[in-house]
Amino acid sequence: MAKNELFSDVLMFLPFPVEVYAPDGTSVYVNKAMLDEYHVADPDMIVGKYNIFEDPYIIASGRMHEVRKAFQGEVAFFHDIKAPLEDISQRYGIKDLDVEAIYQDITIYPILNEDRKVKYVVAFLINRRVYRGRNEIEKAKEYIESHWLEKFDLDEAARTAGFSKAHFIKLFKQHTGITPHDYYINYKISRLREMLMDANLTIAQAFAACNMDYNGYSAGLFKKITGLTPSDYRKMIKRRYANKQSKQRKDNIDTVNTDYYNMTFGL
Numbered sequence: 001m002a003k004n005e006l007f008s009d010v011l012m013f014l015p016f017p018v019e020v021y022a023p024d025g026t027s028v029y030v031n032k033a034m035l036d037e038y039h040v041a042d043p044d045m046i047v048g049k050y051n052i053f054e055d056p057y058i059i060a061s062g063r064m065h066e067v068r069k070a071f072q073g074e075v076a077f078f079h080d081i082k083a084p085l086e087d088i089s090q091r092y093g094i095k096d097l098d099v100e101a102i103y104q105d106i107t108i109y110p111i112l113n114e115d116r117k118v119k120y121v122v123a124f125l126i127n128r129r130v131y132r133g134r135n136e137i138e139k140a141k142e143y144i145e146s147h148w149l150e151k152f153d154l155d156e157a158a159r160t161a162g163f164s165k166a167h168f169i170k171l172f173k174q175h176t177g178i179t180p181h182d183y184y185i186n187y188k189i190s191r192l193r194e195m196l197m198d199a200n201l202t203i204a205q206a207f208a209a210c211n212m213d214y215n216g217y218s219a220g221l222f223k224k225i226t227g228l229t230p231s232d233y234r235k236m237i238k239r240r241y242a243n244k245q246s247k248q249r250k251d252n253i254d255t256v257n258t259d260y261y262n263m264t265f266g267l
Contacts, residue, residue, distance in 0.1 A: 017125040019046075023071060023118050025053035034125070037102075039094050046092070052123075057084040070108035070121050078106040080128055100138040103129040103145075136161040137175045140168070144184050148191060149211045152184045188212070189225045196234050203230050 008029065011018045017034035021027055027050040030043050040046060058064050063078070070076040083102040088094065104125045111120040129145055131138035140161040147153070157180050158168035172180045188210060195206035207214040207230075214230075223229050228236065 011122075014124075016127065019123045019125075021052055021071075021121045021123070023121070025051045025071065027051070028120070037125075037127075038088055038092070039097055040092050050091075057087050067108060070110050071118055073110050073112065073116070073118055075110070076108040078104075078108075080104075081106055098132060100131040100135055101129070101142050102127055102131070136163065137172060140172060140180065141176075141183065144180065145187055148184065148188050152181055154180060185221070186225060189222060192222065193226065193233065196230060197237055199238075203234065206230075 011020070011029065011031045014031060015033055017037050018029075018031040019027055019034055020029035026048065027046050028048070030040075030046050034040075034046075035043060052058065052067060053064070058067060066076050066078070080103050083104055085097060085099060085102065089097055105128050106126075107124045109122050109124065110118045111122060113119040129142070131142050140157050143157055143160040144152075147156075154165055154169075158165045161168050161172075163171060169179055172183070176183060178186070192206060192210045192212065195201060195209050196203065198206065201209065204214040207218060212218050219230055222233070226233060
């Protein structure tokens, strides 16, 4: 099987959207997950027609210079980017898109040829947040998750959903099982857990990165939601990492011993 065919087959069955570009920015390939994500029936609607350098959304964002880095041989990463669903729907005539909003982590990776020149550029789009269902509640969830570093603002969350505060709280709980404030706290703690996985940060620095003071109250709140204190949570992460490294070393040793045995006894 040719390398290009193998490359295409691998990308086709990845569970997240992938798009491949020629060095001039023209789309040359989209996988099935990309088509399914945006309800595009035919890849020919994108391939050969879309050019990333001409995308008005990227141009307006002021980040095109970062995108171009990938076409110059560097890896480019974009965190928590809101997909321009309205623009995509208009561009491809999509009328049945059942998503209110999508936020993605996007990695744009250059594929080099034998001469170390860019042959293709691959964009991997990993969905970080997807909002479906009742429009008003999804908009409120999107607002809360986009403003998690700020102090919780019930008035603004209710205004985003288009309801009075009392009706908003009742409706939000009906659809999610928790109050808007609890949703905010749970999301904030989930981001704190991510920060605590960074060994370069002290526990206090991880809290500060989430706009939280590291004190008895916040530590207690963390334990109430996760079942562990922040320090115990970090110890657990370290143990998991150590166990993973130990298993990897053991697997490597077993592989070396097996190879040696096979070579020695001619197996």
